[in-house]
Amino acid sequence: MSDTPPNDDAAASGDHIGDHSDIDGGLTGSGLEAERARRTARLAELRDNGVEPYPYRFDRTHTLAEIRDEWGELEAGAETEAKVAVAGRMMLRRDSGKLVFGSLRDRSGEIQLFISRAVVGDEAFADVKELDLGDWLGVHGTVMTTRKGELSVKADRIELLAKAVRPMPDKWHGLTDTDTRFRQRYADLIVNADARRAFEIRHATVASFRRTLTDQGFIEVETPVLHVEAGGALARPFTTHHNTLDLDLHLRIALELHLKRLIVGGMERVFEIGRIFRNEGISTRHNPEFTMMELYQAFGDMTDVMAITEELIVNAARDALGTTVIEIQGLQVDLADPWPRARMVDLASEALGVEVHPSQPVEQLRALAEQHGVRWEQRWGGGKLVEELFEASAERSLVRPTFVTGHPTEISPLARVDRTDPWLTERFELFVDGRELANGYSELNDPAEQRARFEDEQAAKDAGDAERGSVDEDYLRALEYGMPPTGGLGIGMDRVAMLLAGVDTIKEVILFPTLRPEVES
RNA sequence: GCGCCUCUAGCUCAAUGGCAGAGCAGUGGACUCUUAAUCCAUUGGUUCUGGGUUCGAAUCCCAGGGGGCGCACCA
Numbered sequence: 200m201s202d203t204p205p206n207d208d209a210a211a212s213g214d215h216i217g218d219h220s221d222i223d224g225g226l227t228g229s230g231l232e233a234e235r236a237r238r239t240a241r242l243a244e245l246r247d248n249g250v251e252p253y254p255y256r257f258d259r260t261h262t263l264a265e266i267r268d269e270w271g272e273l274e275a276g277a278e279t280e281a282k283v284a285v286a287g288r289m290m291l292r293r294d295s296g297k298l299v300f301g302s303l304r305d306r307s308g309e310i311q312l313f314i315s316r317a318v319v320g321d322e323a324f325a326d327v328k329e330l331d332l333g334d335w336l337g338v339h340g341t342v343m344t345t346r347k348g349e350l351s352v353k354a355d356r357i358e359l360l361a362k363a364v365r366p367m368p369d370k371w372h373g374l375t376d377t378d379t380r381f382r383q384r385y386a387d388l389i390v391n392a393d394a395r396r397a398f399e400i401r402h403a404t405v406a407s408f409r410r411t412l413t414d415q416g417f418i419e420v421e422t423p424v425l426h427v428e429a430g431g432a433l434a435r436p437f438t439t440h441h442n443t444l445d446l447d448l449h450l451r452i453a454l455e456l457h458l459k460r461l462i463v464g465g466m467e468r469v470f471e472i473g474r475i476f477r478n479e480g481i482s483t484r485h486n487p488e489f490t491m492m493e494l495y496q497a498f499g500d501m502t503d504v505m506a507i508t509e510e511l512i513v514n515a516a517r518d519a520l521g522t523t524v525i526e527i528q529g530l531q532v533d534l535a536d537p538w539p540r541a542r543m544v545d546l547a548s549e550a551l552g553v554e555v556h557p558s559q560p561v562e563q564l565r566a567l568a569e570q571h572g573v574r575w576e577q578r579w580g581g582g583k584l585v586e587e588l589f590e591a592s593a594e595r596s597l598v599r600p601t602f603v604t605g606h607p608t609e610i611s612p613l614a615r616v617d618r619t620d621p622w623l624t625e626r627f628e629l630f631v632d633g634r635e636l637a638n639g640y641s642e643l644n645d646p647a648e649q650r651a652r653f654e655d656e657q658a659a660k661d662a663g664d665a666e667r668g669s670v671d672e673d674y675l676r677a678l679e680y681g682m683p684p685t686g687g688l689g690i691g692m693d694r695v696a697m698l699l700a701g702v703d704t705i706k707e708v709i710l711f712p713t714l715r716p717e718v719e720s
Numbered sequence: 721g722c723g724c725c726u727c728u729a730g731c732u733c734a735a736u737g738g739c740a741g742a743g744c745a746g747u748g749g750a751c752u753c754u755u756a757a758u759c760c761a762u763u764g765g766u767u768c769u770g771g772g773u774u775c776g777a778a779u780c781c782c783a784g785g786g787g788g789c790g791c792a793c794c795a
Contacts, residue, residue: 234730313754349755434795485795714787717786
């Protein structure tokens, strides 16, 4: 628990407009402060009458979806003897003299409350009139339908479970200001069904991945977030510090190196779904912290993990959406269709109309880059240039799921060299909607070669490329114990969720995306 | 980091150099079958902030802040 005093209203509200207002002075008029003052005054009034406006618990008999499942087929104008207790937030009310209709919502759905003065009595009915939109209610009553057939709970007794002292956003339009939606995700979730849906899809996707992998004998593990050296990918890390060890640490940028240590340890099939952190730009496709699923399968190679990639994503679509057909850029795409595979060098060559390959003289590739408006740097070799040319020419056109294979060795320090072409590796990336979703390879397990590759990385880092890696001696020691042939895979869970939810910014699938702190005005 | 766009009542939006408005929410009233309930009345503003131009600025200009999009970086 925090050290904040219990009545520090301003700190709890986080609302800079309200911080310097006079609550008592706001009892008349309107506006946010007057509204909060009115609702807060109601709290005091309830307590004066011996009613606790924040009770400790409520025992419900049914969720609202369960009510609908059981009684959804009742004909119009039906009354039942079924006594139920339901709980939820009051979202709407329609006041009609001695009758009040309310809309109660819980996680599972909504149901109408039918509140009659003749049933609840004058006193309780007067209390109902004092309820506000947004209040949490527990309702005891019977199941009925109205004359027009609306399934309802006819209230016998209504209990306030929690008072909302702040008004809900617009009941019809919800919240549209993206800043407010992301900062006050709680309010977004209350009023925007699309926001709730995106996170349901995300949950279903993650759950589906776990199920698919568990069914295939993968073991879920958790490895350290705090690394002495952040390796396993090319990215700039966040730095933090451990006080008692007096040690600078980095937040992980990948799961890879620890998981492969577990393959050395004989765990054979492992996966982790974990948060990783990259100290780089923020965009519609990038959040500084995001979720990766990585898996490693002993005795397999790149082709095995390509098959798993398809299976994971197709299963997730079925589990989250009930269909494998989704719309991407207006195109109907059946994810269950086989995904085309093409080498990066071939895609780039085709798009550019000229053969490209990392074995070509660097000057030639630089000239090609210039020709296509690709900015290049002196320290780049042929491999990096080929990747840049691919990204500039072909990447964006990969709308349907496509496996791009054969990444240059220069940009793949942990992948095994292609058995037919020493300039390339046995690596693939999955592209959908022009975005990279997954990355996998036949894992390099020769400790001597891995050391040489690490040393190349270290040299590049020393030469000023902050994203490059360094020599991980403990990882090399692990490889010296022997790592079996292994296929490895990483999938960006946020991007899979984006794809399945049909949203175009990563902030729609991250509950609390990284934003600048709110400023005091 | 650079470029473009944006910020008006609690929420959703008008007002394009001339009195800051509407709908919802709120408040008071009517209504025992409403369902974005309806009807009557009504409260509510640091127009993101600070400067400037102008007789007059939400509106034009400058600086700053938040956000969005694009570029760059990356997944």
